[in-house]
Amino acid sequence: DAKTTQPPSMDCAEGRAANLPCNHSTISGNEYVYWYRQIHSQGPQYIIHGLKNNETNEMASLIITEDRKSSTLILPHATLRDTAVYYCIVRGLNTGGFKTIFGAGTRLFVKA
Amino acid sequence: NAGVTQTPKFQVLKTGQSMTLQCAQDMNHNSMYWYRQDPGMGLRLIYYSASEGTTDKGEVPNGYNVSRLNKREFSLRLESAAPSQTSVYFCASSTETGATEAFFGQGTRLTVV
Numbered sequence: 001d002a003k004t005t006q007p008p009s010m011d012c013a014e015g016r017a018a019n020l021p022c023n024h025s026t027i028s029g030n031e032y033v034y035w036y037r038q039i040h041s042q043g044p045q046y047i048i049h050g051l052k053n054n055e056t057n058e059m060a061s062l063i064i065t066e067d068r069k070s071s072t073l074i075l076p077h078a079t080l081r082d083t084a085v086y087y088c089i090v091r092g093l094n095t096g097g098f099k100t101i102f103g104a105g106t107r108l109f110v111k112a
Numbered sequence: 113n114a115g116v117t118q119t120p121k122f123q124v125l126k127t128g129q130s131m132t133l134q135c136a137q138d139m140n141h142n143s144m145y146w147y148r149q150d151p152g153m154g155l156r157l158i159y160y161s162a163s164e165g166t167t168d169k170g171e172v173p174n175g176y177n178v179s180r181l182n183k184r185e186f187s188l189r190l191e192s193a194a195p196s197q198t199s200v201y202f203c204a205s206s207t208e209t210g211a212t213e214a215f216f217g218q219g220t221r222l223t224v225v
Contacts, residue, residue, distance in 0.1 A: 043217050044214075045216070046213040102154035102155035105154055
């Protein structure tokens, strides 16, 4: 599975969009980009995933660059409850499951 | 909806003691996983079970053993606890190892003194 690079922390004002970047320059053609988040002391929670097209669900949007070497998770209207660590993970759909190490992620602070 | 349930939530052990962390899921998932998370760090895979009757080592298996008791339950055993095993342990499950989404339990906070 490809490695990812994320900034260690970011701030966002409540009600504004939070844009969390992830670099995955070694991604291969069959690998998906996944985002999870972990709210303090809880287990990680799935947010969204995508291959090459932009994706949107009720929680967030995922923008993947055309060369697929980077992506951005967008929380359109961040709330205080979105304060969490966000993990960007790259893995193949059928390559041994969730054996990927969840790295340090990005700690997002949403401020009132 | 229970999802993935871990017991206990908290545990303090003395060095050398043994214990088993329990995990059960009610989603009829085939695959289950054990991770540990140290302060300020991400999750590291200890062991996983792709399906009932199979187990495989993850990234950090030393000092641990696992048992896939049945489809629902996957336990993690520390035979002789060490202070280096102080961590938060998470169990997770997914429909298959290639599934889109994994579901995590709420964690077990273990302290070894």
